[in-house]
Every structure is written in C-alpha cells, then in structure tokens.
Amino acid sequence: MRSRDSSKSPRDPASRAGEARSGAPTGADALARRLLAHGVQRIFAAHGVAMAPILDACGAAGIDCVLAPSESAAGHAALAAARLAGPPAVVVVGGGAGATGALGVVASAFYDSTPLVLVTGQVATPDLLARPHVRQRAFQEVPAPELARPIAKACLRPMLADAVAPAFERAWRIAAEGRPGPVLLDLPLDVQRGAIDDDEEDEEAKPAAVPPVDLARVESLADMLRQAMRPVLLAGQGVLLARAGERLREVAEAVGAPVATTLLGVGAIPGDHPLHLGYVGQTGAGWANRALQGADLVVAIGARLDESQTGTRADDFVPRGRVVRVDVDRHELEQGRVHAYLCIQSSAADLLDALLPCLPEASGNATAAWLDQIARWRRDLPSDSRRPARGVAPAELFRALDGASADRGVVVVTGAGLHQVWAARHLSFDYPHRVLLTPGGHASASAAIPGAMGACLARPGATVLCVIGDGGLARSLSELAALAASRLPVKVLLLDNARLGGVCQLEGLTGGGDAPGFDLLAVARGLGLASSEHPEGPVDPDRLRAFLDAPGAALLRVPVDPSADVSPLLRRGQTLDTMWPWHEA
Numbered sequence: 263m264r265s266r267d268s269s270k271s272p273r274d275p276a277s278r279a280g281e282a283r284s285g286a287p288t289g290a291d292a293l294a295r296r297l298l299a300h301g302v303q304r305i306f307a308a309h310g311v312a313m314a315p316i317l318d319a320c321g322a323a324g325i326d327c328v329l330a331p332s333e334s335a336a337g338h339a340a341l342a343a344a345r346l347a348g349p350p351a352v353v354v355v356g357g358g359a360g361a362t363g364a365l366g367v368v369a370s371a372f373y374d375s376t377p378l379v380l381v382t383g384q385v386a387t388p389d390l391l392a393r394p395h396v397r398q399r400a401f402q403e404v405p406a407p408e409l410a411r412p413i414a415k416a417c418l419r420p421m422l423a424d425a426v427a428p429a430f431e432r433a434w435r436i437a438a439e440g441r442p443g444p445v446l447l448d449l450p451l452d453v454q455r456g457a458i459d460d461d462e463e464d465e466e467a468k469p470a471a472v473p474p475v476d477l478a479r480v481e482s483l484a485d486m487l488r489q490a491m492r493p494v495l496l497a498g499q500g501v502l503l504a505r506a507g508e509r510l511r512e513v514a515e516a517v518g519a520p521v522a523t524t525l526l527g528v529g530a531i532p533g534d535h536p537l538h539l540g541y542v543g544q545t546g547a548g549w550a551n552r553a554l555q556g557a558d559l560v561v562a563i564g565a566r567l568d569e570s571q572t573g574t575r576a577d578d579f580v581p582r583g584r585v586v587r588v589d590v591d592r593h594e595l596e597q598g599r600v601h602a603y604l605c606i607q608s609s610a611a612d613l614l615d616a617l618l619p620c621l622p623e624a625s626g627n628a629t630a631a632w633l634d635q636i637a638r639w640r641r642d643l644p645s646d647s648r649r650p651a652r653g654v655a656p657a658e659l660f661r662a663l664d665g666a667s668a669d670r671g672v673v674v675v676t677g678a679g680l681h682q683v684w685a686a687r688h689l690s691f692d693y694p695h696r697v698l699l700t701p702g703g704h705a706s707a708s709a710a711i712p713g714a715m716g717a718c719l720a721r722p723g724a725t726v727l728c729v730i731g732d733g734g735l736a737r738s739l740s741e742l743a744a745l746a747a748s749r750l751p752v753k754v755l756l757l758d759n760a761r762l763g764g765v766c767q768l769e770g771l772t773g774g775g776d777a778p779g780f781d782l783l784a785v786a787r788g789l790g791l792a793s794s795e796h797p798e799g800p801v802d803p804d805r806l807r808a809f810l811d812a813p814g815a816a817l818l819r820v821p822v823d824p825s826a827d828v829s830p831l832l833r834r835g836q837t838l839d840t841m842w843p844w845h846e847a
C-alpha cells in the first residue's frame with residue numbers, strides 16, 4: 263500500500279483534449295474540492311477502469327491517494343481508519359469488476375455501522391440509458407448502485423458534472439448521520455470529465471434534524487435504575503461511535519451497575535474498571551452472560567441484540583427482568599428480536615447526558631450483593647483455562663501481551679475466527695486509547711492486514727497489532743506483500759493452529775477445516791517481512807516485547823494446538839446461562 267505519485271501522472275488526457283472546456287474545472291475537480299472542504303486529506307483507492315479523472319483531480323488538489331493491491335484491501339484499510347478517526351472513509355475504485363470487488367466492503371460498513379463513501383467509476387451516460395434485455399454495451403459496465411442498494415444507506419449517480427458536488431454532499435451527510443454506514447457514489451466517465459459551472463457556490467449539506475430525546479422516558483429509565491437490585495448496562499458499538507464512554511462510566515458508578523459490552527462495543531469501559539464485566543454473547547464471557555440472564559434490568563445502549571449477542575433463544579433473554587433499549591436507529595427498536603419494556607430513540611451520548619442529572623451522585627450499596635454474586639461467577643467460570651497439550655496457550659499469550667503493551671496506546675485489528683475471540687477475551691481495552699477493531703456482522707476473514715495498515719496511517723503513534731489466523735493470512739497474501747513493501751510498522755501476530763478453527767468450532771463443522779497447506783512463515787520471509795517464531799510451551803514475555811518494539815513491520819508465528827477451542831461457547835438452542843461446556847475439565 264503506497265501513496266500515488268501524482269507528479270508522474272499527466273492530467274486525464276480526455277480532459278486535456280478538450281472534452282471539457284480548456285482549463286475549466288470538471289466534475290472530478292468538484293469532487294476533489296468537496297473532499298478538501300470536509301478536511302479529507304487522504305483517500306484509499308485501487309486502480310481500475312473509468313476512474314482516472316478522479317485520481318488525477320484528487321492528486322492535483324494535494325489529496326494523498328493511498329493505492330492498495332485490491333478493492334477489498336483499499337476498503338478495509340479505509341474502514342479501519344474511519345473507525346479510529348470518525349469522519350467517513352472515502353474509497354475510489356474502478357467500474358465493473360472494480361465495483362463488484364468492493365461490495366464486501368460495503369457490506370462490512372453496513373453491518374458494522376462504519377461511515378463510508380465509496381466512489382465507483384462508471385461507463386459514460388449514453389451507454390447507461392435504458393435498453394431492456396441488452397446485457398452490456400460498454401466494457402466493464404455493471405449496475406453498481408443496483409447491486410449495492412440492499413447493503414447501503416444510499417446509492418447515488420449524478421448524471422451531470424454540475425450534479426457531482428451536491429451528490430457528494432448528500433453522500434457525505436447520509437454516511438455520517440444517525441447510524442453511520444456506506445453510501446455508494448457512482449460517477450459516469452463523462453460526468454467526471456464534464457465541465458462544471460464554476461460560479462456556483464457549493465453548499466454543505468446539513469445533517470437531518472435528530473428528534474430530541476424523550477425526557478419522560480429518560481425519567482422512567484432513571485427510576486428503574488434507582489430501584490434495580492440486579493442491573494446490567496450493556497454497551498454496544500453505539501457508545502464508541504458517540505464517544506460516550508466517559509458518560510457511561512459516570513452513569514454506571516452513580517447506580518453501581520456493572521457494564522457488559524458487545525463484541526464491537528469492547529473498550530466502552532476500561533478493561534480494568536471494577537464494574538467492567540467483559541463482552542457477552544455467543545463467544546462472550548460465561549459470567550457476563552450469566553449476569554445478563556440473572557439481571558432484573560438490562561439497559562442495552564447502541565447494541566442491536568442480534569443472535570450473536572443474545573443467543574438463538576430470544577424469548578428467553580433476561581427471563582427475570584426488564585430490557586430497556588436505547589438506539590439511534592428506530593428500525594432496530596421497532597423490529598427488535600427481543601421484547602423490550604421501554605425503547606428510547608437516541609444516540610448514546612444524548613441519552614447519557616440526559617440521564618446523568620436524574621441519578622444520585624454516588625451509588626449506595628443496593629447492588630453490592632449482585633456485584634459479589636458476579637465476582638463469584640467470574641472466579642468459578644473462567645474462560646479458556648484448560649492448557650492445550652501442545653503449542654502456546656492462547657489465553658496466556660494474550661494476557662502476557664497485555665502486560666507487555668500496558669504502557670502504550672494500542673490498536674488491535676483481528677481477522678475472524680478463534681484467534682479473534684481469544685484476543686477480545688484476554689486483552690484489555692479502553693477506547694480510544696486501547697482499541698479493538700474486529701469484524702462483526704459480516705466477519706470478513708481477509709480484512710485484518712489491510713485494516714491494520716489503515717489503522718497505522720490513521721494513528722501513526724500507536725502500536726498496531728494485527729492478530730490473524732493461518733486461514734485468514736492465506737487469504738491475504740497480496741495484502742501481506744503490500745505491507746512488506748510499505749514498511750508500515752504493523753506487528754502481525756499469526757496464531758497458527760493449522761486449521762480454520764472458527765469454521766470448525768463455531769460452525770460445528772467436522773472435517774474440511776484444514777490448514778492452508780503451505781509454509782506461511784517462508785512466504786512472509788520471502789516477501790521481505792522480518793519474521794520469527796515463538797517456541798512451543800510457556801509464553802516468553804521478552805520475546806513478545808522484542809516483537810512489539812521491533813522497528814517497522816514484523817511477523818511472529820505462534821504455534822497453537824489444533825485442538826485448542828474457545829471455551830465456554832454458546833451453542834444454538836442454549837440460553838446465556840447454560841453455555842457449553844459449563845464447567846471446564
């Protein structure tokens with residue numbers, strides 16, 4: 263992944279040849295201007311057809327164009343950067359196969375609520391005009407907006423150069439407002455090259471008005487929190503997106519409520535805070551799941567309560583208590599899987615701001631017995647405590663890594679699978695200082711390496727640790743080559759269990775989950791990446807520290823017993839308090 267050298271590329275020949283008025287700004291220039299107006303200094307791109315004018319215009323405007331080896335890599339790098347920095351990611355890809363190659367990125371942004379403006383190149387407008395039953399008229403023509411529509415917040419295609427700036431403004435606004443997500447902006451080639459009316463003022467689109475928080479409902483919630491004996495606050499990614507962790511902690515302390523998170527909400531409360539429970543759900547902590555199931559009040563803030571959070575038995579979720587849901591997205595509230603006693607449409611920040619003044623200043627000890635009970639569950643029901651016969655024990659590895667990195671800002675980017683669960687369970691986080699970027703609803707196994715590169719660019723001072731499995735790395739070799747060439751200081755921690763563990767264990771697959779079948783360490787070394795191996799047996803903290811402190815990019819392969827499972831795990835049909843296996847051997 264490297265920045266494009268715009269000094270070497272001449273301006274788009276067609277615009278020089280006079281398709282646009284000589285010297286007049288074009289639709290592509292209008293896009294570059296709007297990017298600058300929103301403070302976008304860097305975009306991510308993968309080369310393709312029908313996009314050269316956009317790259318040229320952005321380069322001429324001084325915007326850093328980071329080129330990735332594929333649309334997927336460009337997209338996942340950009341999504342990681344957006345999750346760290348806040349404003350929408352901007353990704354530019356070509357038309358045809360370039361656009362279809364980016365659809366997985368659109369899905370990732372949609373399901374994990376990451377703001378993204380994906381600009382796709384498109385054939386010129388005359389070829390796009392309706393003509394039933396003709397499949398394709400121009401090379402690499404594909405109806406990108408139609409393909410992306412079910413997994414995007416909006417898909418826009420301006421048909422005139424003058425419509426580019428307003429379309430971008432809409433895309434930018436929609437991607438960021440309410441619950442963030444992807445917007446596709448499809449730009450036909452003649453629209454990119456067409457001259458714009460330079461006298462027109464571009465107007466920034468205003469975000470849609472957010473309905474005010476219903477204060478009567480906030481009062482009811484405050485009453486419920488004051489009276490609850492066994493409360494749990496459940497923080498989803500909505501708390502991170504609203505940068506509301508501080509206020510969440512204040513609310514939790516005011517009522518003495520323990521705080522569980524979802525997998526994507528990890529870090530909403532510091533991992534070492536006495537009220538921190540860990541994350542809940544299919545792969546969550548046994549004691550945190552048990553606390554949810556035994557609670558008399560669960561307040562879910564910015565969490566969608568999907569199957570991986572509640573288990574399959576939605577009707578048996580919190581059987582002895584009430585569920586209150588707070589979400590900025592009213593569709594989540596109107597069509598929830600779980601019965602909610604009270605719903606409040608609000609961002610996490612607005613809700614917590616309104617709630618705090620309604621609560622007592624310091625907690626009494628009304629919840630002391632409840633906190634003691636949870637502490638006993640935590641002691642009696644540890645995660646991943648069985649030491650595998652071979653390799654390095656994953657729980658020990660991550661606890662040692664936590665110690666070795668305690669003094670620094672860290673961004674941990676994971677793939678999908680068992681290594682993801684072990685990292686999320688046994689490292690500690692504190693957003694935004696120690697951040698976990700892990701795939702949620704779409705769970706792409708090939709997002710980790712490009713995501714880590716994007717994180718490095720967005721957080722130059724932080725230690726960026728890419729936790730990846732052998733299956734995920736085998737799917738990311740072009741990205742690994744790009745990392746080796748870039749010299750971005752990503753530390754790649756390869757948990758090699760010679761198995762697609764996530765597929766085998768989490769999906770209950772028997773057989774067919776074997777390792778890639780080639781030597782990943784040799785490949786990494788061949789690509790020029792400083793690569794080493796951790797020996798079998800106990801964790802060596804000095805080796806971990808040397809790995810973290812190595813200059814530039816480095817890879818450490820850690821052997822893991824193929825039979826090492828995540829434990830306990832919630833199976834289909836189980837309620838949250840009966841995870842399998844309940845007691846470890």
Ligand SMILES: Cc1ncc(C[n+]2csc(CCOP(=O)(O)OP(=O)(O)O)c2C)c(N)n1
Nearest residue numbers: 679680681706707731732733734762763764
């Ligand atoms: C792009 C993509 N393809 C397929 C899957 C299905 N899948 C889930 S986990 C996984 C691989 C897990 O293997 P590995 O990376 O070795 O991790 P482990 O579970 O062994 O730690 C795959 C292929 C996916 N999540 N993403």
Ligand SMILES: [Mg+2]
Nearest residue numbers: 731732761763
């Ligand atoms: Mg594996």
